[in-house]
Every structure is written in C-alpha cells, then in structure tokens.
Amino acid sequence: MITLYDCATAPSPRRARILLAEKGVAHATVQVDLRRGEQLGAAYRAINPLCTVPALRTEEGAVLGDNAAIAAYLEARHPEPPLHGVTPLERAAVASWQWRSEFEGLLAVAEALRNSSPAMASRALPGPDDYAQIPELAARGLARARRFFATLNDRLADHAYLAGERFSIADITAVVAVDFARIVRLKPGDEHPHLLRWRAALALRPSMAL
Numbered sequence: 372m373i374t375l376y377d378c379a380t381a382p383s384p385r386r387a388r389i390l391l392a393e394k395g396v397a398h399a400t401v402q403v404d405l406r407r408g409e410q411l412g413a414a415y416r417a418i419n420p421l422c423t424v425p426a427l428r429t430e431e432g433a434v435l436g437d438n439a440a441i442a443a444y445l446e447a448r449h450p451e452p453p454l455h456g457v458t459p460l461e462r463a464a465v466a467s468w469q470w471r472s473e474f475e476g477l478l479a480v481a482e483a484l485r486n487s488s489p490a491m492a493s494r495a496l497p498g499p500d501d502y503a504q505i506p507e508l509a510a511r512g513l514a515r516a517r518r519f520f521a522t523l524n525d526r527l528a529d530h531a532y533l534a535g536e537r538f539s540i541a542d543i544t545a546v547v548a549v550d551f552a553r554i555v556r557l558k559p560g561d562e563h564p565h566l567l568r569w570r571a572a573l574a575l576r577p578s579m580a581l
C-alpha cells in the first residue's frame with residue numbers, strides 16, 4: 372500500500388495530499404508529530420534521513436523523501452490527469468511557476484515564520500541540522516511573500532491558472548503558499564482581485580479541503 376508520511380498542520384505535506392487526491396491515488400497516511408520533534412527521532416530518520424515531511428512509500432517499497440520526487444513519480448506512474456503540462460511550452464510554464472511558487476512563495480513565508488517564531492528558535496531551517504534564527508530574515512521573508520501575492524495577481528489577470536488555461540501542479544504549490552501565509556498574518560485582499568478569483572475557483576475542487 373502506498374503510504375504518505377504526513378503532518379496535518381504543515382504546508383509541505385499538504386502539497387502531496389492535494390496531488391494524491393487530484394491523481395485519485397488511494398493511500399494510507401501516517402501522521403508525524405512535528406511539534407513534538409518526531410521527525411528528528413531515530414524511527415522517522417530511518418524512513419526519511421532528510422527528517423522532513425512529506426515522504427511517500429511507493430508500491431515498490433521505495434521511500435521518496437521530498438515533494439519533487441513525489442511529484443515526478445506520481446506523474447510518471449499516474450499520467451492522468453496531466454499536471455505538469457502537455458505541450459512543450461505548457462511544460463515550460465508549469466516548471467517556471469512551480470519553481471517561483473516554491474522559491475518566491477513557500478520559502479518566503481517559511482523564512483518569515485521560521486526566523487521569528489519562538490517555537491522555532493534553532494530550527495530556522497528544516498532538516499537534520501539546527502540553524503539559529505536571523506531576525507532580519509523574518510522581515511525580508513514577509514516583504515518577499517507580499518511581492519509574491521502581487522506577482523500571482525498580475526499573472527492571473529489574464530490566465531485562468533498559473534501556467535495558462537489548465538490546472539497544474541504549480542497551482543497546488545501556489546495555493547499552499549498563499550494559505551500558509553496566514554500564519555504570518557498575510558491574506559489576499561481587495562488589491563488582489565485576480566488572486567481571489569483564482570482561489571475561489573480552486574475551492575470548488577474537493578482536494579483543496581485537504
């Protein structure tokens with residue numbers, strides 16, 4: 372049985388949850404308690420030495436330790452519906468917006484949160500090693516996340532979805548970043564009408580409730 376190592380409250384595994392639902396892949400779920408540091412314990416480290424969620428145990432028994440591997444595997448194993456684009460140009464657009472949603476969106480919010488939250492002192496980055504917070508990065512992350520909201524709004528002014536007219540994995544990553552931003556008190560507002568329209572349209576997909 373395919374098994375997702377998950378944490379219901381964390382944004383990165385939400386990306387995998389939504390992707391599995393969009394692909395219609397049945398799977399078991401194991402919750403990893405990040406608040407109690409279970410990801411750093413010996414049992415989980417033996418499953419995923421990166422000490423992060425999500426991880427996916429495949430039908431073949433391999434463990435995929437990050438979203439990039441999980442997305443590549445699921446697209447190859449379950450090509451329908453295609454979530455990485457179909458035409459060469461669509462595929463390029465998906466790759467670009469996927470990268471931007473990770474770097475300008477998710478990582479910006481993570482930078483803001485992880486460098487300011489007292490609960491994350493010495494855990495400024497995920498993974499097996501401890502890193503001290505750099506308070507200046509919190510403000511920078513917030514500024515970058517605000518810029519990302521504006522970037523999405525501009526892009527969605529003349530496109531139904533981020534990579535064009537077809538829903539793709541880039542939309543999954545971007546929506547997870549936008550929703551995650553609430554944790555640093557950032558929400559789309561009246562100045563983001565296109566972003567709000569896109570978010571409302573995505574809300575109709577059952578996967579988005581996950």
Ligand SMILES: N[C@@H](CCC(=O)N[C@@H](CS)C(=O)NCC(=O)O)C(=O)O
Nearest residue numbers: 381382383423424425437438497498
């Ligand atoms: N590159 C990884 C990043 C995963 C990641 O950062 N996961 C966070 C939860 S959102 C985590 O496991 N954090 C554990 C920690 O902070 O120690 C992916 O997207 O798969």
